[in-house]
Amino acid sequence: MDFIHQLGPVALGSRLRRISEQLTAEASLIYADYNLAFQPRWYPVFYLVAQQPGLTANEIAERLGHTHAAVSQVVKELVKSELLAAEPSASDQRRRLLHLTARGQTLLPQLQAQTADVRHGIEDLLATAAPHLWSALEALEQHLHQQPLHQRVAAARQRRVSSGEYIRDYTAADQPIFRQLNVEWITRYFALEPADLKALDQPQDYILAPGGCILLAESAGQVVGACALIKLRDEPGYELAKMAVSPAAQGQGLGYRLGQAAVQRARELGATRLYLESNSVLTPALRLYRKLGFRPVANPPASPYARADVFMELFLT
Structure with missing residues (x-):
């Protein structure tokens, strides 16, 4: 896996430098010709x-x-x-x-x-x-x-500091809030299923131990968003799952920033594909997934969720 590619836009300078070095090497060959x-x-x-x-x-x-x-x-x-x-x-x-x-x-x-x-x-x-x-x-x-890049980065930092928002990794102490955020949205539309309870009650065993991760979004000292990357068994990929944003924090672009962080983390973990399952009634969520680059899966696998009727994927290579 190309690490510069995994890093994404943050490595723009390195990506351009690599292209420049390749073109310079090619130019030397051309002059020789x-x-x-x-x-x-x-x-x-x-x-x-x-x-x-x-x-x-x-x-x-x-x-x-x-x-x-x-x-x-x-x-x-x-x-x-x-x-x-x-x-x-x-x-x-x-x-x-x-x-x-x-x-x-x-x-x-x-x-x-x-x-x-x-x-x-x-x-x-x-x-x-x-x-x-x-x-x-x-x-x-x-x-x-x-507007130079350093000014843009400073502005982004100021926005983050002003809002008190940042995205971090899950710890064992976060299990109750991880569960709460997901139970809130799932029970608003559906019923909890056995696969939900496995992930929410035993995230260490079901998500983290097999090689996945959980990201949490904090704002003003409170966890207001979460999403998980669950390792796929038969390929270097992950399922984007258990994505939730507190109702009080919705409408501010937090879900998109959390999704971007998850996609970037998947790249860093060497994933070639992200997969997700959702439901057609979750219109805002589906719009978010499309914005992140996810597209429908032609032949989806069997799902452990009765509510799943939308299947999407994002290729990272």
Whole structure:
């Protein structure tokens, strides 16, 4: 199981870094195919100077959105490779203006031909894998510029602290409230069944010991939500079960956040699939499951619950 994939969106930076490293490795192979003695990291600096000769390293860093230190290092390497030259400005001797050398000018047409081929190759990749990825990346950069990620995380933290809400793991002392929350909603619509009593009266034996877990949601020091992951016997998956939110805490998105936490925990546990059973009268719950990504099961297995008439699954790979 791919751990970066298991971590989900929280590992966005690591996921992008891994893709970047793979593309950089591919770029080295491409340059070798074209017999170009050229480093992938040189490309944006070299190509920008080719299009706009007379720029300084500072100006290049601003246009590329890279650090001055990183650009300066690339410039040094390009100068050492005799592809770029730096000359003092006539108006300010401290400013070093960059332009292609004769060797750089000779390399440029070969690089332009390779660039055209690479453009077509990447367009083919994007069309096959994600047609709108480039637009999405542009939007992501714009939103990060408008409100950096650290500010968004700080806002999320403030919302959590203000509400006093957090999600934690079950302990043995939580069995009464775990039972109470589920008995409340089950008896509102149905009758308790033997499978309910096994899970609610003996969660240690029925849920935890076989490899499952229980998550609880707290708000203002009170447990107001719960859900369980019950290990499936014949596959690396779990049943999402015994999901309950106190009536006083409903309508605030707590069920969705609890469900997201359960899905993420299942990924961390190496699950490839989540399965659940519900009932068609539980409209808000079914809407929540669909929002989490669950879809109907074509051929559901036999259920221990008489009330079960909806069967859904979510693939995690």
